[in-house]
Amino acid sequence: MTLLDQFQLILKTAGWPEWAVYLTPAIVGILIIIIFVLTVVIVFIWWERRLISRFQIRLGPNRCGPEGILQPIATAVKILLKEDIVPEKADKLIHFIAPIIVFVPILLIFAVVPFGEGAILVDLNVGIIYVIAISSISVIGIFMAAWGSGNKYSYISGMRSIAQMVSYEIPVVLSIVGIALVTGSFSMIKIVEAQSIPFILLQPLGFLIFFLGSLAEMNRSPFDLLEADSEIVAGYHIEYSGMKFAMFYLGEYGVALAYSGIITTLFLSGWQGPLLPPILWFIIKVMLVFSLIIWMRATLPRLRVDQLMSFAWKFLLPMAVINLVVVAVEVLVLPAGLQWVMVILNFGLAAVLILLWSKLFTLGGGRVEV
Amino acid sequence: MKFERYGTGIVKGMALTLKHLFRAPITVQYPDEKLNISRRTRGNELVWFPEKCTGCGTCTKACLQGNIILVTHRGEESKFIVDKFELDSGRCIFCGLCVESCPYNALAMGLSYECAKYSRKDLVLSKERLAVSNDHQPSAYYRPQFDDQLPDQSLLLYDRDKGGQKLKFLPLSKRKRGSGA
Numbered sequence: 001m002t003l004l005d006q007f008q009l010i011l012k013t014a015g016w017p018e019w020a021v022y023l024t025p026a027i028v029g030i031l032i033i034i035i036f037v038l039t040v041v042i043v044f045i046w047w048e049r050r051l052i053s054r055f056q057i058r059l060g061p062n063r064c065g066p067e068g069i070l071q072p073i074a075t076a077v078k079i080l081l082k083e084d085i086v087p088e089k090a091d092k093l094i095h096f097i098a099p100i101i102v103f104v105p106i107l108l109i110f111a112v113v114p115f116g117e118g119a120i121l122v123d124l125n126v127g128i129i130y131v132i133a134i135s136s137i138s139v140i141g142i143f144m145a146a147w148g149s150g151n152k153y154s155y156i157s158g159m160r161s162i163a164q165m166v167s168y169e170i171p172v173v174l175s176i177v178g179i180a181l182v183t184g185s186f187s188m189i190k191i192v193e194a195q196s197i198p199f200i201l202l203q204p205l206g207f208l209i210f211f212l213g214s215l216a217e218m219n220r221s222p223f224d225l226l227e228a229d230s231e232i233v234a235g236y237h238i239e240y241s242g243m244k245f246a247m248f249y250l251g252e253y254g255v256a257l258a259y260s261g262i263i264t265t266l267f268l269s270g271w272q273g274p275l276l277p278p279i280l281w282f283i284i285k286v287m288l289v290f291s292l293i294i295w296m297r298a299t300l301p302r303l304r305v306d307q308l309m310s311f312a313w314k315f316l317l318p319m320a321v322i323n324l325v326v327v328a329v330e331v332l333v334l335p336a337g338l339q340w341v342m343v344i345l346n347f348g349l350a351a352v353l354i355l356l357w358s359k360l361f362t363l364g365g366g367r368v369e370v
Numbered sequence: 371m372k373f374e375r376y377g378t379g380i381v382k383g384m385a386l387t388l389k390h391l392f393r394a395p396i397t398v399q400y401p402d403e404k405l406n407i408s409r410r411t412r413g414n415e416l417v418w419f420p421e422k423c424t425g426c427g428t429c430t431k432a433c434l435q436g437n438i439i440l441v442t443h444r445g446e447e448s449k450f451i452v453d454k455f456e457l458d459s460g461r462c463i464f465c466g467l468c469v470e471s472c473p474y475n476a477l478a479m480g481l482s483y484e485c486a487k488y489s490r491k492d493l494v495l496s497k498e499r500l501a502v503s504n505d506h507q508p509s510a511y512y513r514p515q516f517d518d519q520l521p522d523q524s525l526l527l528y529d530r531d532k533g534g535q536k537l538k539f540l541p542l543s544k545r546k547r548g549s550g551a
Contacts, residue, residue, distance in 0.1 A: 053395070055387045055390055057390050299384050354377075358377065
């Protein structure tokens with residue numbers, strides 16, 4: 001029973017009318033989620049700028065407020081006060097609704113992210129499928145922004161975006177199926193409760209595939225081809241300014257937060273942890289995942305388009321299929337108590353598969369010197 | 371056993387950036403932290419020593435811009451007495467030719483570099499402004515006799531003695547900056 005259900009029950013016993021019993025907890029829950037998301041996004045922007053500057057031996061923003069924590073707020077105020085420019089050749093309507101279509105699905109994802117035991121907006125029995133379905137919608141928004149801007153660079157970005165999203169969706173989904181096989185449920189709460197051993201140990205290959213795939217889905221470096229500043233200026237949001245640009249910016253970090261939360265839920269045993277309260281454990285794990293993403297951004301150069309596609313279709317997809325088959329066999333054959341055997345088996349399998357598959361790549365082709 | 375092209379480059383790169391995370395940042399936060407510039411810099415605002423100047427006018431002839439205005443009259447023992455020694459640092463190109471040409475070491479380049487002004491009139495330097503004061507020091511450009519009194523140029527140093535962790539640069543106290551000639 002989630003906290004919202006309990007809230008509903010309290011209202012019902014207090015004798016509220018039926019529509020109010022249904023509506024009030026929903027509105028309160030949505031408000032809490034939106035406030036949480038906006039706050040964490042502000043912290044994320046600050047954290048990314050500070051951390052990446054430390055990776056580059058710089059200081060980063062440290063002037064506004066203590067340690068520069070107010071810098072994102074200053075940036076937001078600056079962006080909101082800017083003039084909203086719509087290009088003459090733009091498709092006005094599509095140009096207008098694109099940022100909304102990018103941003104709203106990202107907020108919708110948070111409906112099924114469990115922040116603690118029972119602290120979830122709605123415990124769908126198809127939670128993770130819902131996430132996949134909803135998060136794909138923002139691709140349409142990105143393509144609309146690219147098309148509606150009437151700019152060459154944003155066209156290129158839109159094309160890249162579609163290719164990238166379609167390719168990376170498949171390995172991501174297949175790696176999630178592996179988890180569903182072990183758990184026996186798509187519900188986010190059940191997935192967290194099933195993790196006495198975190199699934200990152202149980203399915204290292206699945207984690208790798210999901211992590212890299214979701215990096216591509218949220219357009220972070222090294223898969224940030226559709227925003228590649230040095231090639232296509234800013235990609236799909238090249239013709240946006242002011243409030244609409246802020247929506248894209250917010251969406252970019254919102255999706256990073258959403259995917260960090262989902263990775264935490266699926267692979268790092270969600271809110272579970274000793275001593276500290278669940279919500280704190282959740283936030284710590286989310287920050288760890290996001291820091292890993294920043295670390296990769298600070299280190300790895302951007303992939304070429306053909307490298308990106310071949311990485312998805314030649315590396316991640318076959319790996320995901322093999323991983324799925326192996327996990328299915330293990331779940332079928334091994335008795336339930338032998339999870340540690342599964343851990344060792346899967347780590348060995350991951351190492352062997354990655355070594356073997358590196359041979360297939362035309363760039364270099366791995367070799368071992370003894 | 372040596373693995374090649376199995377993504378080891380990625381691991382190396384990640385390790386390098388992780389190492390950078392624990393280094394002190396090299397950023398110098400300028401208005402708060404200042405570095406000593408080179409002792410022989412050709413800084414803004416020339417320094418003029420009235421007691422050494424004979425009013426010969428060599429510097430005015432050497433100046434490419436025709437920027438130095440020198441007005442003198444005959445005093446006792448028919449020596450020149452300088453009435454007006456003025457230059458516009460807005461027109462000065464800091465070539466240092468006037469300093470090099472001075473036969474009596476009466477001119478030196480300045481050490482300062484923060485000489486933005488709010489109006490163009492302030493850029494014109496009169497006799498009083500050109501004289502040595504606490505915040506108006508000569509640099510050792512073509513005047514090696516000032517070398518000893520000036521602080522060493524502070525370079526960002528990677529301090530290996532302290533575990534390679536801390537970057538140090540010379541502090542900029544008044545004393546270390548040198549109190550001038």
